[in-house]
Amino acid sequence: MIRERLSGNEAVAFAMKQINPDVVPAYPITPSTEIPQYFSSFVSNGTVDTEFIPVESEHSALSACIGASAAGGRVMSATSSQGLSLMYEMLYIASGMRLPIVLTCVNRAVSAPINIHNDHSDSMGVRDCGFIQLYCESNQEAYDNIIMAVKIAERSMIPVMVCYDGFITSHSVENIELLEDSVVKDFVGKYEPKHYLLNPNEFISMGPLDLQNYFFEHRKQLADAMTDSKKIIEEVSEEFAKISGRKYGMFESYKTEDSDACMVILNSSAGTAKVVVDKLREEGLKVGILKPRVFRPLPYKDLTNALRNQKAIAIMDKADSVNGFSGPLYSELSAALYSQSISIPSINYIYGLGGRDVKETDLEEVFRNIIKISKDGKVDKTTNYLGVRE
Amino acid sequence: MIEIRWHGRGGQGAKTASLLLADVAFSTGKFIQGFPEYGPERMGAPLTAYNRIDDKIIRIHSNIYEPDYVVVVDDTLINSVDVTQGLKETGGILINSSLSPDEVRKTIPEYRGAVYTVDATKISHECLKANFPNTALLSAVIKITNLMNREDLEEHMLDSFKTKFAKKPEVIEPNMNAVRRAYDEVKGGNSYDK
Numbered sequence A: 001m002i003r004e005r006l007s008g009n010e011a012v013a014f015a016m017k018q019i020n021p022d023v024v025p026a027y028p029i030t031p032s033t034e035i036p037q038y039f040s041s042f043v044s045n046g047t048v049d050t051e052f053i054p055v056e057s058e059h060s061a062l063s064a065c066i067g068a069s070a071a072g073g074r075v076m077s078a079t080s081s082q083g084l085s086l087m088y089e090m091l092y093i094a095s096g097m098r099l100p101i102v103l104t105c106v107n108r109a110v111s112a113p114i115n116i117h118n119d120h121s122d123s124m125g126v127r128d129c130g131f132i133q134l135y136c137e138s139n140q141e142a143y144d145n146i147i148m149a150v151k152i153a154e155r156s157m158i159p160v161m162v163c164y165d166g167f168i169t170s171h172s173v174e175n176i177e178l179l180e181d182s183v184v185k186d187f188v189g190k191y192e193p194k195h196y197l198l199n200p201n202e203f204i205s206m207g208p209l210d211l212q213n214y215f216f217e218h219r220k221q222l223a224d225a226m227t228d229s230k231k232i233i234e235e236v237s238e239e240f241a242k243i244s245g246r247k248y249g250m251f252e253s254y255k256t257e258d259s260d261a262c263m264v265i266l267n268s269s270a271g272t273a274k275v276v277v278d279k280l281r282e283e284g285l286k287v288g289i290l291k292p293r294v295f296r297p298l299p300y301k302d303l304t305n306a307l308r309n310q311k312a313i314a315i316m317d318k319a320d321s322v323n324g325f326s327g328p329l330y331s332e333l334s335a336a337l338y339s340q341s342i343s344i345p346s347i348n349y350i351y352g353l354g355g356r357d358v359k360e361t362d363l364e365e366v367f368r369n370i371i372k373i374s375k376d377g378k379v380d381k382t383t384n385y386l387g388v389r390e
Numbered sequence B: 001m002i003e004i005r006w007h008g009r010g011g012q013g014a015k016t017a018s019l020l021l022a023d024v025a026f027s028t029g030k031f032i033q034g035f036p037e038y039g040p041e042r043m044g045a046p047l048t049a050y051n052r053i054d055d056k057i058i059r060i061h062s063n064i065y066e067p068d069y070v071v072v073v074d075d076t077l078i079n080s081v082d083v084t085q086g087l088k089e090t091g092g093i094l095i096n097s098s099l100s101p102d103e104v105r106k107t108i109p110e111y112r113g114a115v116y117t118v119d120a121t122k123i124s125h126e127c128l129k130a131n132f133p134n135t136a137l138l139s140a141v142i143k144i145t146n147l148m149n150r151e152d153l154e155e156h157m158l159d160s161f162k163t164k165f166a167k168k169p170e171v172i173e174p175n176m177n178a179v180r181r182a183y184d185e186v187k188g189g190n191s192y193d194k
Helices: A008-019 A033-045 A060-071 A081-096 A121-126 A139-156 A182-186 A215-244 A269-282 A300-307 A328-339 A360-376 B013-025 B075-079 B103-107 B119-130 B134-144 B150-164 B169-185
Strands: A002-007 A023-026 A049-055 A077-081 A102-107 A131-134 A162-167 A173-178 A251-254 A261-264 A287-294 A294-296 A312-317 A347-352 A383-385 B001-007 B031-037 B046-054 B071-074 B092-096 B115-117
Touching: A002 A008, A008 A033, A008 A077, A008 A139, A008 A162, A008 A182, A008 B046, A023 A033, A023 A060, A023 B103, A033 A077, A033 B001, A049 A060, A049 A269, A049 B119, A060 B115, A077 A081, A081 A121, A081 A215, A081 B119, A102 A121, A131 A139, A131 A360, A131 B031, A139 A162, A139 A173, A139 A182, A139 A215, A162 A269, A173 B013, A182 A215, A182 B013, A215 A294, A251 A269, A251 A300, A269 A287, A269 A300, A269 A360, A287 A300, A287 A360, A287 B103, A300 A328, A312 A328, A312 A360, A328 A347, A328 B001, A347 A360, B001 B013, B001 B075, B013 B031, B013 B046, B013 B103, B071 B075, B075 B092, B103 B115, B115 B134, B119 B169, B134 B150, B134 B169, B150 B169
Parallel strands: A023 A049, A023 A077, A077 A102, A102 A162, A131 A162, A261 A287, A261 A312, A312 A347, A347 A383, B001 B071, B071 B092, B092 B115
Antiparallel strands: A002 A173, A131 A294, A173 B031, A251 A287, B001 B046, B031 B046
């Protein structure tokens, strides 16, 4: 184990160096630019033998990933915001062709108005594209998840998107524990695809026209693979715990064993929420948080079981669905709770859009509100905008 | 936990200074955060950078509103930015200035905590023949926060410069001089009531 201090982007570029993928096509966009920037220096220095393809757009970046992955290569890339938007068409093709590409999404707001800062509109906007989605609180989790993502993708034959917060995580330098190169190399192993285009012993076609007769079955196979990937994610996380000592589940619970009021929150703000939980616990308030790591597949039974005994829940969305109802995490979790016949008063907050700083006091306000709800059971308004000026 | 806020202008290296401070604190075995607040990245525009330093893991991921220390890289910022906003009176403010702490205090009359000055620009010009006040400010901030003693600081900086200036070894000693001078020349530390 190596103790270091790295930014989130440095950590991910370092993980990619250790993974040494066959092909990395990329197009730069803030705040993910540093990943291909640092990685291209590893290519130039000869520390990796990756084919680095500096393409002319994100559409081309993911297209090149798809070609290289179909050919049989281990493939990675990174993007943010409009870059992910421009990949949209190809995201469905990557998953539909069952190509185990690992894509880092450094979360950033989507225009308009134009903004370079963090929220989750980009990855939440493509939540139905058939990628597995892993969310990360810190640079450590970004590093760990990138390494695990390679195995998860290749075992499930589903592409994986690893998401972490732009600037807050991507550009902040923090302590991190890195694994030795040889440990990462052994962990990810050699990629041996079952079927690939450059196999001289098997002549196949990939991505051909697929009409009424088979299309539906192929989509069902993808859906089944997504459902089954939960088990694969659990297995890979177990294996990772053995080499790192860091154990990851579908989600992380923080002080929820005896809590009455629970906040569900993704990524870096979950760290701030933990600090607020500790503070409120000193006042004797029974609060906790639940931080989903895996959003796709949605581990709806595990999540709802973990929330079953709460008396009030705040579900936090750093993305707005602009649908006249709620943010995406709220819609999905409240539907999941309903499907399990669990009825708990719950409230939705849209927060931190476009990099609006998420302060301890903001989250404390949410906790105090759900403590009140846990007592009187009354939710005045389902969807609220935290700290917005009106 | 110690929280530090840096005020500088684009191009002056406040961001680099915050990352260097994170490096120094990291080398003493601390948990650290170093992060700039990114805005419109124009040369000369005011910018802010932050550090957190603690003995245990740092989970909070918001900006710093009540810092223990503030470092002002460019004293002309005092006229346009509220540099003491939220600054704890138990902490202090370090300003890169040719003025004495008492003279500088007049420009921030509401602040009752400790005021320090160091003429990092002059030190930089004399030692490095250029305006890179970072190294001197870093040394001064380490002194006022008691993060490291002089001996350890010199050892750490020498190691760091040896790596950073591997291809320009002739600039190592001038930079070390800037470190030593700032450590000795930082003035002030009295709070208002003393």
